[in-house]
Amino acid sequence: MPIFVPRSILSFQQIVKGKAHMDFLNVSGIIKSEKDKTILHGVDFQVDELEKVAIVGASGAGKSTLLKIVAGLSQADEGAVFYDGSRVKGVDEKLMPGHPGIAYLSQHFELWNNYRVEDVLSYGNKLPEDAAMQLYRICRIDHLLKRYTSQLSGGERQRIAMARLLNGAPGLFILDEPYSNLDLIHKEILKAVIRDLSEQLQITCLLTSHDPMDTLPWADRILVMQQGKIVQSGTPHEIYAQPLSEYTAALFGPYNLINEQDAAVLMPSGKPGKHLLLRPHQMRIVAGGNQALPGTVQRINYHGNCYIVEVLTASKEVFYIQVANMNVQKGSQVHIAINGQETWYI
């Protein structure tokens, strides 16, 4: 059992038996405009207790605007946010912005300068000492408590800002682009911290990130935002392998959207009138055959654990093919075919 008791928390056994709250967070009909421009066009979504939800969308899609409204740090023009059954009031309805049950870590978080870390953390702390120490260990900051805030790296500052929010004992933790300014080493530390927060402290997490590698392995569910609307919601596999639009496909990495003529060769039993969508790992380079397209290798890109080969076919389309070993060269004449059975059309 965790020592940390953020709220009227369910026991682990209750959670296993499926008694965690459904619709722990309920967001409905959120509309928001700024200077005559509508940024959010009626956003609806729900998050269950202990669910890990990622919001993904192109820059300017409205993710930060939405998250601030969910946290009670901005005012919606229309719609409502309910957290654990009670309405989250907007900034115009409260003297002190925010909601005590919701912690929001901004992309532009602030930390007081020239204070000892332990003093920064003691302000607003609602946890008993052992629970606070457990939180600081999970945040990987227990060795930094005696330092001054001016003596910290960017990643350490961010984890202290997180701990400071979490020792207010929230039930929902919202993180807006937490990984955006971190090198890979600090990003991995922060990923482990966020994983441990939800697993050991049983906090429900909602985060945004631009990088599919931040969200696909982590999230239980991904919400895709486009121009102020949620256009798709699904498991990471559904969003990656079965995107409803080219916009969603593009957010999660390279893909091949194949014209009808080429698709008829690659997959004769396919769906006419629709575009076949294949990720680079769903294609391969072959010696030839009826269900293969001839082409010329234009470029080979090294990705560490694989290569992505760009092949130009007779239809003047460039295909991206993932290969494990580089056994072709720029200018090689090759054939490309579908790898495996899984196909998807949009």
Ligand SMILES: Nc1ncnc2c1ncn2[C@@H]1O[C@H](COP(=O)(O)OP(=O)(O)OP(=O)(O)O)[C@@H](O)[C@H]1O
């Ligand atoms: N206070 C404001 N006044 C005017 N326009 C705004 C304001 N805040 C946001 N916008 C506009 O609303 C749109 C959505 O912004 P928002 O920051 O919510 O997007 P985002 O998806 O979080 O983008 P990013 O991933 O780049 O942070 C953008 O076009 C932005 O310029």
